[in-house]
Amino acid sequence: MKQSMFIARLRGYVRIQIRGTGCEKLINPMMEKAFSIWDIQAAEDGKLELNILIKDFFKLKPLLKRTGCRVHVLERYGLPFFMERLGRRKVFLGGIAAFIIGLYVLTSLVWQITVEGNDRISEADILQAASKQGIHMYQWKFRLKKAEDLSREIQGMLPGTAWVGVEIRGTHITIKVVEATIPDKPGLKNPRNLVAAKNALVTEILSEKGKPMVKPNTYVKKGDVLISGTIGDEQNSQVVVASGKVRGVVWYTSRIESPLTKTYKAYTGEATNRNYLVFGTRALQVSGYGKLGYEHFETIPERKTLAWRSFTLPIGWLHEKVMEVEVVEEPIDPAIAKKTGLEQARAKLLGATGPDARLVGEKILHEKSENGKIYIDVHFEVEENIAEEQPIVIRGE
Secondary structure (H helix, E strand, O other): EEEEEEHHHHOEEEEEEEEOOOHHHHHHHHOOOOOOOOEEEEOOHHHHEEEHHOOOOOOOHHHHHOOOOOEEEEEEOOOHHHHHHHHHHHHHHHHHHHHHHHHHHHHOOOOOOEEEEEOOOOOHHHHHHHHHHHOOOOOOOHOOOHHHHHHHHHHHHOOOEEEEEEEEEEEEEEEEEEEOOOOOOOOOOEEEEEEOOOEEEEEEEEEEEEEEEEOOEEEEEEEEEEEOOOEEEOOOEOOEEOOOEEEEEEEEEEEEEEEOOOEEEEEEEEEEEEEEEEEOOEEEEEOOOOOOOOEEEEEEEEEEEEEOEEEEEEEEEEEEEEEEEEEEEOOOHHHHHHHHHHHHHHHHHHHHHOOOOOEEEEEEEEEEEEEOEEEEEEEEEEEEEEEEEOOOOOOOO
């Protein structure tokens, strides 16, 4: 009787060889007793080979005595024999159990916390609020509250937020923050003058409200009134919020230092590989031991982390490619160094004087080369907005 192979492997069976005179006479008695046998084959010297379930194998002894035949087990198959072999390897079983337990423990801890969306609120303040709710490294995930509750509690501790979301994905927690919109402070509405913020030569004055006190091509000092907030005469005067636009030429002197050599790194083609087994924030080096023979080098890391669906496991592999570099010094033409230094000085000056500033003149006062650098003193003329607000103090009120 041929059994389903799945059932046969589950219950276990053996491949046997029957030896002796007239061993074929065993087949009919086995069939009469409903033995589960199949794949019967005749071998040399009158031997028979067949498959038989374990439970029926142990019932063969009376039939063998009756016929004088002997039996030899050729192969063993099925779950019982597999479990028997596995039982002999206790260290292997222990390793499998330890791996499963370790994997469960590692995936049950928080290994990474990131903050997104914050601008004004510091990441340290957000992480501190989250820590008070139990969100920190190496925390058990089952000890955390629901994500909705955590979001509500953290938002209550951060008054500058409009919304806080907590997303738990595997061993990674992401805290997303939407900061509350703070309205701009209203401008100064009290009576005021517009005065000179710097010593300058006025080039343009446009009064929207108030009384202009200077004209173009007038030299003014810092603090001089440009547009007065007091209008009218001595008998009938009124104070207002002076507004308008006043531009003037301001003078600056800059000291420029520009190197006469350019230093850069170039790869030599020599490289060494190092590999690490990563557990959370720790790494165990497994290859690439020994001291590096490079005086200068760069390391290019490549990390791979085990992941399953949405779970990112804190186990991974880090490959580092250490590449030798050599420092190369290349001379720079003095004219190019001078041009580069002037361009950088102009850009820095215009960036500091405002978006509507423009350079109207420059003059080199002094130039010298020393210690591998070129030094230049330059006088710049910049046309920019020179007005700033000054409150009007009304006495006697």
